[in-house]
Amino acid sequence: MAKPAVIVVGADKGGVGKTTVSRTVLDYFTANNIPTRAFDTEAPRGTLKRFHPEVTEIVDVTTTSDQMKIFDTLNTATANVTVIDVRAGLMSPTLAALRDIGFLDAARSGQITFAVFHILGPSIASLDEIAETASFMDGAKYFLVKNFINNTSFFEWDQATYNSYFKRIKNATEITIPKLNEMAYEQVEVSSVPFLKFVANKGPGDETANYSFVLRGYVRHWLGNVWGEFDRIKLTDIVGSKDKGFARPGDE
Amino acid sequence: MPRTPVYIVCSPRPDVGKTLLSRVLSEFLILQNGSVLAFDINLREPSLLDFLPRTTETASIADTHSQIALMDRLIINDGVAKVIDLGLHAFDDFFQLADEIGFMKEAIRRGVEPVVLFIPDATRTSATAWAMLRKTFPGMNLIAIDNEHVLHGETPKNFEGVTPLHIAALPAFLRSIVQRTNFSFTHYLRTAQDSSSELHQWTRANYTKFRNLEKRLKLQE
Numbered sequence A: 001m002a003k004p005a006v007i008v009v010g011a012d013k014g015g016v017g018k019t020t021v022s023r024t025v026l027d028y029f030t031a032n033n034i035p036t037r038a039f040d041t042e043a044p045r046g047t048l049k050r051f052h053p054e055v056t057e058i059v060d061v062t063t064t065s066d067q068m069k070i071f072d073t074l075n076t077a078t079a080n081v082t083v084i085d086v087r088a089g090l091m092s093p094t095l096a097a098l099r100d101i102g103f104l105d106a107a108r109s110g111q112i113t114f115a116v117f118h119i120l121g122p123s124i125a126s127l128d129e130i131a132e133t134a135s136f137m138d139g140a141k142y143f144l145v146k147n148f149i150n151n152t153s154f155f156e157w158d159q160a161t162y163n164s165y166f167k168r169i170k171n172a173t174e175i176t177i178p179k180l181n182e183m184a185y186e187q188v189e190v191s192s193v194p195f196l197k198f199v200a201n202k203g204p205g206d207e208t209a210n211y212s213f214v215l216r217g218y219v220r221h222w223l224g225n226v227w228g229e230f231d232r233i234k235l236t237d238i239v240g241s242k243d244k245g246f247a248r249p250g251d252e
Numbered sequence B: 001m002p003r004t005p006v007y008i009v010c011s012p013r014p015d016v017g018k019t020l021l022s023r024v025l026s027e028f029l030i031l032q033n034g035s036v037l038a039f040d041i042n043l044r045e046p047s048l049l050d051f052l053p054r055t056t057e058t059a060s061i062a063d064t065h066s067q068i069a070l071m072d073r074l075i076i077n078d079g080v081a082k083v084i085d086l087g088l089h090a091f092d093d094f095f096q097l098a099d100e101i102g103f104m105k106e107a108i109r110r111g112v113e114p115v116v117l118f119i120p121d122a123t124r125t126s127a128t129a130w131a132m133l134r135k136t137f138p139g140m141n142l143i144a145i146d147n148e149h150v151l152h153g154e155t156p157k158n159f160e161g162v163t164p165l166h167i168a169a170l171p172a173f174l175r176s177i178v179q180r181t182n183f184s185f186t187h188y189l190r191t192a193q194d195s196s197s198e199l200h201q202w203t204r205a206n207y208t209k210f211r212n213l214e215k216r217l218k219l220q221e
Helices: A018-031 A047-051 A062-073 A091-100 A103-108 A124-132 A159-168 A182-191 A197-201 A213-232 B019-031 B064-075 B088-100 B101-107 B122-136 B171-178 B184-189 B198-220
Strands: A005-010 A036-040 A056-058 A083-086 A113-120 A142-145 A171-178 B004-010 B039-043 B056-058 B083-086 B112-118 B141-146 B165-167
Touching: A005 A018, A018 A113, A018 A142, A018 A171, A018 A197, A018 A213, A047 A056, A062 A124, A091 A124, A103 A213, A103 B112, A113 A124, A124 A142, A142 B088, A159 B088, A171 A213, A182 A197, A182 A213, A182 B064, A197 A213, A197 B056, A197 B165, A213 B064, A213 B088, A213 B101, B004 B019, B004 B088, B019 B083, B019 B101, B019 B184, B019 B198, B039 B064, B056 B064, B064 B083, B064 B088, B064 B101, B083 B088, B088 B122, B101 B112, B112 B122, B122 B141, B141 B198, B165 B198, B171 B198, B184 B198
Parallel strands: A005 A083, A005 A113, A036 A056, A036 A083, A113 A142, A142 A171, B004 B083, B004 B112, B039 B056, B039 B083, B112 B141, B141 B165
Antiparallel strands: none
């Protein structure tokens, strides 16, 4: 059996699309037949749980009991992959907690696969976040995610400054999430279904829905591009799956 | 259930006879099937609408709302043939959208048969657009229209080996007749006293070609 894998998706800044990226990751694993469970730290509301209720549990990652719920079950859970959607402001505290409980040491020694998707916002504060987060990344796969889904322009960044931050981190890899048509994004939000179900024209209970063909097409195309990025970083290999990825949205 | 055809009459060039072809085809489909739904996607000057106002709607792909209004109807297998008079200014955007949202593949899956009727001229723009369509939509029904009035019997670059659907040129005096907005080809066929007249033969010949095209599409099913 492959060793357990934990993927943390987070940023200290709010509104940069953490949950959206988590949703695409869950859809990607679903399409590649990789059993996955998710924890939504946005207690009590839980946006991720709204879209993926079957596999998602809402937790307060700052409490010991919920930390136990996540990390003490890594070896016993039926799902080998755990995705944690860390709410705004909790990225650094969560990583500090992981260090304190010895999780980062376990990752460093190769007992656990640990990956961080750090969602970057357009402000210079995001670059400071990189420096802060990087100190925890020894032994982890670190991905810097530029999220353009909400038309972020990253206007505040000076490329040279960004490069100087980027180069400080060994093995950091960039991922680009492209823009999705606004109306398509809104329609998926309203429908409260995973992107994959929206593409397949299914409602929350797998019933046939009546979504616009055009909007479904936009989502399929966009999700295909996002998954292309996950294929590029060999995400299925990272989590130790024998499946080689390359599933596409809308594949029967 | 038989497939519902969606004819896309297009060219990236002006004045090659898109609207004329759309008109003749729409009138043929009404005569043959009793119904047609035509869409006029000319961003600057709607024209098919002027000739066939009862069966034509203006459409656009300029924003998502308009795209939904058009494409979500084209994808329905309702037995009513569709004709799109695609203006040159919308050419690139339409096919880019069709590619992005997977229109051709989804159409086939739902029992809709897209048929692109491409009217080339001798320019490089036309040759490039033809090559783009062949590359982007392999396996799609892509038919070149040899409009004699445009090509004058020449075979343009990139079209060697292609069997086009030939549309004979109309003499100038007949063109001035058919360009009247109240002129109907089918009405003319039914009422003209002289069935040997050039316009009668021209219309009949084109209707026959469309009928053969429909038969060919049915045989493919």
